[in-house]
Amino acid sequence: MNDDIDAGVDSSVPVWAVFGDLMSVMLGAFVLVLVGVIGVQLELSARLEREVKQRQEETQRREALEKALAGPLAAGRVTLVNGRIGISGSVLFPINSAQLQAEGREVLRTLIAPLSIYLEARQEVLMVSGFTDDQQVKETNRRFADNWELSAQRALTVTRALIEEGIAPSLVFAAAFGSEQPVTTNTDEASRAKNRRVEIAPIRKPAAADAAKPARE
Template identity: 70%
Template sequence: MLDDASMGADGGMEPSVPVWAVFGDLMAGLLGAFALILMCALGIQFELAAKLEAEVKQRQAEAQRLEALEKALAGPLAAGRVTLNNGRIGISGSVLFALGSDELQPDGRQLLQSLAAPLAAYLNGRDEILMVSGFTDDRQVRGDSRRFADNWELSAQRALTVTRALIEEGMPSSSVFAAAFGSEQPVASNADAQGRSKNRRVEMAPTPRPSRGNAAAHE
């Protein structure tokens, strides 16, 4: 006899679905899901590989850039007249200027004369420009003349003095610019004389040259 499950509403026979057909549909769905997951995983893997390759190339280019800069400044570096840290060329403020002054001392001008040619040669053919930055300690500007309103103005004038000296020594004016930081970004504590002496400094750093598009956007 036929059981009730095999009878339709009208008393007729309902065709039963084979088990293998249900199993096939289930496997097809699972395979589709697996293929989708695999494609997502491969896409993420390719993306990570591309990012890693780009990062490696960037690090190699940065290492080559620093090596070229170190080679260009081999003489002054060997003499201990400048420092080079992560592409930033440091010069003690006491070498360049007297305390509270923006006028170059003879030793300072001589040092800039020795730096102008190798720096210009380094920048030649590169899409970079030299940023000359002036820094001071946190002591307020003193003196009877009060020539400078504050440390910002003093650091700006010192950066401009160094920039003009480099241009006078042959560096193209289009390859160098000045920036001022006042007492911001100290490299040592201002609590003692030694630390304040380290903070009174001028730094020079090659930076990417602004593109014409970016320059026009800021006009």
Template identity: 35%
Template sequence: MRRFPWRLWLYAIVITGAAGAGGYFTWQYRSQGIKAKDDLALCSKNLTSLQTTAGDSGKQLKACTDQLGASTLKATELEKQNGELAKNFDATKDELAALRAQKAEADKRMAAIEDIRKQFAKMIDTGQLRVSARRGQLVISLPSEVLFPTGSSELSKQGEYAVVEVGAVLKKFPDRRYLVVGHTDNQDFAKPKDGATVCVPTDNWQLSTARALTVTRVLVTAGMDAKALIPAGVGANDPIASNASSEGRQKNRRIEIALLPAVNELPALPAGLADETGGAAAAPAPAPTPAPKK
């Protein structure tokens, strides 16, 4: 009887087990390799996605940075504009205040002019004088026929009364100054004879100046401040009517008292101009002496 081949069977079993184990481990290795490949592919995909996201985020960051820079620049510009607007607003407020002050002065001047006109209502109604606006100034006009004889610079009694009445009104406005201007027509008058001892005018210009001085002296006698009066004569050089007719010449023969602007109504002079008075008030001018009676 032959013996059972245990060794062969044992070898067969061992080899079969080893083959099975090898197959199992081979399968495990392959499975892990496939999984590793899949994981690697997934990681690569995720990396690509993250890189893309990072690139997009970088672009967004750059865009945000650029926008921030633009916003900062715009904010700086707006702040600068705001500063300019604030300056302009302050300047506008100052200009408005100046305009209001000018309007207040203009209203004050108009009130004074209206007051003067009302004060002369009686003399206007009786034809002793006219009150009008000329070259932007209030002008009180007295006809020479009321004041002076023909060719003379000596006031008639009626003329003296009229000038004193005018002075009584104007001295109520001590803060105003007046230009007293003599006017004539263009007609010649009799010249003084040689050797005449009486000082008489030789032409219309001299006559108009002498008449203005006479009226000024009477105004001072009536109580007006000499510093508020400026006498002048223009002869026939400033007519208000044609000298071709007797009516026109009569209108041109006149004394005008023009209301001058107050100092605060005048425009400011350049700062570089020196003050001749050194900031102090000018010394009072001597009052004109009364004209000698003839």
């Protein structure tokens, strides 16, 4: 009986060889896991580096814009919040109107030189956005169907004024938001006056953004 069992075992294969094969398999598995962990760490590190770089660029852009607009900001004629230049609607237009007032044009004129200098060094364009309060356009005002149309026309008026004063047409465009995205509640006239505004925000050129994307295979 014992002779039969012994005959089924290949005594020519040493135990250390079997153990060595097992260790090789375990080492290979460990290396694969280690490579995977290192790959994940490298990806996380690269992502963190990109986020830090993006935040640094955003901070530099904001500081450059604040420096360029130091004069108008010091005069209190505009505001700068999160990279968006805000101008009160009452400064630019009469109530329920898209006719630019003399005071409004003068404010826009003070922005031309600093904005031109700012844009020269960057792949950015100006988005001019019009906003209204939540009050519907009066029925007696037949020039605008609703707040969307009023905000759009105001944004276009400011855009055209910027172009007339020297901003290149290729560096500015208009957008309308109606009564959406208020900066405060529309509970009283003071708050509604804050929501009636035009904002000018530098953003990346679409062409520059597309060029930065990796080409698809």
